[in-house]
Amino acid sequence: MTTAQLAPVQIPSCQMPPVPVFPQRTAEETARLKERIRDLLRQENAVLVAHYYTEAALQELAEESGGCVADSLEMARFGMSHPASTLVVAGVRFMGETSKILNNEKRVLMPDPAATCSMDEHCPAELFVPFCDAHSDHTVVVYANTSAAVKARADWMVTSGIALAVVQHLAAQGKKILWAPDQHLGGYVQRESGADMLLWPGSCVVHTSFDAEALKRMKAEHPEAAVLVHPESSKEVVALADVVGSTTAMIRAAEKMPNPEFIVATEPGIFSKMRQLAPEKRFLSAPSVEQDGFCAWMKMNTLEKVVTVLESGANEIRVAPEVAARARIPIQRMLDFAARAR
Numbered sequence: 620m621t622t623a624q625l626a627p628v629q630i631p632s633c634q635m636p637p638v639p640v641f642p643q644r645t646a647e648e649t650a651r652l653k654e655r656i657r658d659l660l661r662q663e664n665a666v667l668v669a670h671y672y673t674e675a676a677l678q679e680l681a682e683e684s685g686g687c688v689a690d691s692l693e694m695a696r697f698g699m700s701h702p703a704s705t706l707v708v709a710g711v712r713f714m715g716e717t718s719k720i721l722n723n724e725k726r727v728l729m730p731d732p733a734a735t736c737s738m739d740e741h742c743p744a745e746l747f748v749p750f751c752d753a754h755s756d757h758t759v760v761v762y763a764n765t766s767a768a769v770k771a772r773a774d775w776m777v778t779s780g781i782a783l784a785v786v787q788h789l790a791a792q793g794k795k796i797l798w799a800p801d802q803h804l805g806g807y808v809q810r811e812s813g814a815d816m817l818l819w820p821g822s823c824v825v826h827t828s829f830d831a832e833a834l835k836r837m838k839a840e841h842p843e844a845a846v847l848v849h850p851e852s853s854k855e856v857v858a859l860a861d862v863v864g865s866t867t868a869m870i871r872a873a874e875k876m877p878n879p880e881f882i883v884a885t886e887p888g889i890f891s892k893m894r895q896l897a898p899e900k901r902f903l904s905a906p907s908v909e910q911d912g913f914c915a916w917m918k919m920n921t922l923e924k925v926v927t928v929l930e931s932g933a934n935e936i937r938v939a940p941e942v943a944a945r946a947r948i949p950i951q952r953m954l955d956f957a958a959r960a961r
């Protein structure tokens with residue numbers, strides 16, 4: 620089996636800000652905000668698309684108002700299939716950009732333009748493009764968590780749910796792969812596929828904060844619990860998992876597995892959907908050394924900010940047409956691959 624190699628590049632550091640103080644609202648205030656957003660969505664011919672890591676009330680409202688709660692790929696796909704002319708994307712910036720790339724004719728608004736992702740920050744196009752040029756014998760595969768400019772230099776874009784299948788497909792053709800930006804997901808895919816992979820040294824500050832030693836102790840204290848781990852975590856944490864998978868795979872496991880308890884190594888926002896689908900089960904966060912596993916950027920999305928952007932039209936996502944046209948190619952390649960694999 621070929622081993623993975625870490626690309627010899629110096630990436631920018633990225634510090635996650637403190638998790639924002641959650642707005643304190645009464646049930647009546649939440650209901651009033653939701654009603655206001657429903658009115659604005661109708662008025663603006665808009666639909667709300669939220670990620671699993673956003674606050675519970677936002678996820679509920681997205682579903683109640685005919686929008687969707689999903690992972691990044693399904694968020695973009697939903698936007699393509701929905702007739703609304705405005706998409707309100709509650710997530711982080713690359714999700715808004717991907718929605719815009721796939722829905723060029725639609726207006727895409729985001730509740731907070733400062734909501735970024737450490738993987739995206741770790742992989743600036745100014746460093747990535749020349750690195751790809753210097754390794755032109757490699758097929759460039761990038762994870763969804765990248766800017767439009769980085770996607771525009773890629774041959775393929777993948778999400779965590781389809782990454783392994785795409786890499787296996789490329790490896791079967793004897794291709795060498797330049798993978799970015801997440802070294803941990805890339806390392807997991809490499810171990811599973813045996814592919815020849817050069818890994819960009821980026822990472823998720825949230826998923827790498829889960830602590831393997833503390834998780835071992837927690838497992839011992841909860842012998843009936845199944846451990847669900849996202850492959851953006853370190854290999855020591857992945858090695859302790861009963862199930863390793865994307866957010867969608869983890870939700871499916873929480874629903875289907877018979878265990879009464881689950882220890883979950885991903886952002887705790889996912890518990891909203893897990894509790895909705897399996898209300899009789901208990902979900903515990905895996906121990907984390909930073910901010911209890913919360914992604915501060917995802918938590919910048921609030922009902923209040925959704926009201927503001929719908930009222931003002933602020934925070935519209937724009938992607939230069941030539942970048943969008945080029946970035947659409949690796950995304951479409953993945954969508955076509957996924958359609959063939961069904």
Ligand code: SF4
Binds near residue numbers: 735736823914916917
């Ligand atoms: S949880 Fe990690 S990968 Fe997801 S948006 Fe936050 S920093 Fe990025």
